[in-house]
Amino acid sequence: MDAETLTVSEVCALTGATRKALRGYEELGLLTPRRAANGYRMYDAHQVRLVREIRQLNELGIPLSHMRPFVDCLNSGSAHADACPATLSEYRRAIERIDDMLTVLSAKREALVASLSTASRRLLEKMRDVDAANPRLVLPARLPEPEDDGAADHLPGQRLPSLALPSTDGTDIDLAALGRGRTLIYVFPMTGAPDQDMPDGWDAIPGARGCSAHNCDMRNHYADLVQAGVRRVFGLSSQPIDYQRLLAETLRLPYPLLTDEDLRLARDPGLPTFTAAGLTLYRRQALLVKDGIIEHVFYPIFPPDRHAETVLRWLARNP
Template sequence: MKISEVARRAGVTAKTVRYYEALGLIRPARLANGYRDYSEHDARMVAETRALNRLGIPVERTRPFLECLAAGRDQADDCPSSLAGYRDAIEDLTVRIEALTARRAALVRHLRDAAYRNSSAGRPGEKEYTVSDPSRLPVGLPVPEDDGAADHLAGSTVPDLDLPSSAGGTVALRTLGEGRSVVYCYPLTGRPDRDMPDGWDNIPGARGCTAEACDFRDHHDDLIAVGAARVFGLSSQETGYQQEVVGRLRLPFAMLSDTGLRLAATIGLPTFDAGGETLYKRITLIIRDGVIEHVFYPIFPPNEHAEQVLRWLKDNPA
């Protein structure tokens, strides 16, 4: 059998067959003219070596399996030495996996350290921003248009829903307490060490959740002073994620988690799809005595929205 036929059967190159021969794994006969003559046994050996190598066993360590075949066994792993070869290969992979896992963890730590070191989002009054700072909005973001999706909300009753709070426990939306409550709904808050969904900046109104949170943080005392009894952020993100954001951005208010989009289902809050998820569109509700008194929608720019709410509260005293 020619080397090309052996290579074709085993799915390797002729160069690979010669390499196996150089290692002594196969020993083809020689014809009178000096050409190699490969046997069916040689073809089987080449195929077995390739299969074992694809499992992660180095070519040089396939010899016990090939010797098992040469001894007349039907399968290359019918011998004790073959089983020992499997165990050795598994141990090698375990060591490599542990080393790669440790290396990955180190890279994650470096990524987080570098990302948060370059983020000024959690430092009120900071004037210098870096490229990775999610609290600053890029120029040229598309402006959302009023699609009428919130026209029905003003004057409607708040549903009887309890939502998990980043401060612990749950918050009952219908019984928030006396006075006006500001509940701003947002799609999702980004983090310096995580990528946003593809095309995020091209979705009108999507970008700017961190900027909006920082604006509400910086104007929180002013909002309380003009009549807001309390402020909440609300998104479909999990509470644990929101707690990290509250701590990192030093927010003086809690975030509410509506992972099941229950508020959208009950009163028809506008949503959109991105990155395989359904998210809330940016909208703010002024709630008083269990009724939605006023709605801000659409919202742009988000990094100035708290000031918009502040002006409305001043112009519309309770």
């Protein structure tokens, strides 16, 4: 296409800029398109390059009000928008602004983490008597300890699939879109209900008993996990979402529980399962996911009521 006759629509399509942005560049004197006989704005190849450079620099943090040195540098015939001394000063100023923002944000994060810790302690104090009256939180002596059967050895390094799981907060969580940073997903077989007996021989199955205690342990150390750098925490089992929601409310969990009723994660990426009383359930395990990839797997987990301490020790060794 002839660069001498590019219209506003064509420039927008080529550069990704909006019509509003082009008007703004023009109002600030950064861009001076020619006018056709019919009054329409027309842009040549140099104008298109200016638009691209302005957008890229603006995305990096250079305000439009500080863009003049870069535009003047290109207009002077320079091969690069930042090849002039004045542009280096603008880079430095932009870096200083970002450093200032990081300092402020870091201070706010520390204050929020401190507030989270204080609020968490208050919640745990309120739950102390409730937990003491919950018989499911008392684990029998001499529970059989699960052995590492190697069923999770293949998981580290795998990327989580694009799978939207129902969450107790009313949303669907796409496991492939957890975002940057570390996410902890701890997986438990099933918890009991007042009107539902556990499968026969449940306590004799290594790693089966202790799901309520496991959830409470993670709840009790939630603030510690956040302080250690975990961005998000989820519990996960194959129980129906309504049951998961009741469990989260009863135990006062400060993070959502996820439901995988169809055991789709048993197929991809292949989470270990076991069978009890005709039910196929997930084995107790925990995935530490970083940037969408399984970074570390805790498996097997024992005892379930002290698993958070194991995670925190690992995080301390791998900050």
